[in-house]
Amino acid sequence: MRRLFWILGAILAVAFVLAQLHRPSFDLSPVAASAGFDAQMHPDSQISNMLHQSCYNCHSAQGEIPWYGHVWPTSKLLQKDVRRGRARLDFSNWANLSPEMSAIRLRDACRMMQESKMPLWYYRPMHPGSTPKPEDTNAFCLWAQSQRLDQTAAQLQTARQ
Numbered sequence: 082m083r084r085l086f087w088i089l090g091a092i093l094a095v096a097f098v099l100a101q102l103h104r105p106s107f108d109l110s111p112v113a114a115s116a117g118f119d120a121q122m123h124p125d126s127q128i129s130n131m132l133h134q135s136c137y138n139c140h141s142a143q144g145e146i147p148w149y150g151h152v153w154p155t156s157k158l159l160q161k162d163v164r165r166g167r168a169r170l171d172f173s174n175w176a177n178l179s180p181e182m183s184a185i186r187l188r189d190a191c192r193m194m195q196e197s198k199m200p201l202w203y204y205r206p207m208h209p210g211s212t213p214k215p216e217d218t219n220a221f222c223l224w225a226q227s228q229r230l231d232q233t234a235a236q237l238q239t240a241r242q
């Protein structure tokens with residue numbers, strides 16, 4: 082019985098080590114900074130810093146992969162979050178958004194923060210300080226709203242011409 086226990090343990094240990102050979106690719110290839118959110122939208126530093134701190138790990142190519150991001154199985158989970166997160170909102174690739182899409186992304190981001198849905202709940206305990214402060218969320222939402230108003234004004238302008 083003891084022997085079986087040891088053999089099973091050894092098999093599990095080998096399986097764990099073999100699983101590490103599977104390296105997830107995070108596709109964090111550098112994207113031109115000029116295409117990024119900061120360069121395209123010029124948010125002030127309060128907003129920019131908050132987004133970098135709270136959102137960029139999953140929503141950009143500038144994410145920092147923590148050590149457990151290189152260890153299976155957490156690596157797999159993390160990779161999935163980054164892939165799904167960037168499919169919805171990618172701060173590294175703002176240049177390819179139409180003005181309408183940009184406005185929609187900003188509105189959604191504001192809503193997710195106001196409803197405390199982002200950052201994801203399980204991310205927060207591991208990243209103290211990642212939850213945006215209410216005043217930062219408010220600053221972001223006000224700014225996002227002003228961007229939308231600017232855009233509507235521009236559209237009216239072109240419609241009138």
Ligand code: HEC
Nearest residue numbers: 135136139162165166169170189190193194199200201204
């Ligand atoms: C731990 C990774 C992680 C962090 C950090 C994170 N997100 Fe997300 N976010 C995701 C994932 C994963 C999805 C996709 C969820 C889905 O597909 O259901 C997502 C989706 C979104 C969406 C799209 C929601 C929708 O319903 O379409 C918005 C907007 C968003 N996040 C905003 C933010 C903002 C703003 C921050 C920072 C305050 C943030 N996220 C931080 C992982 C993250």
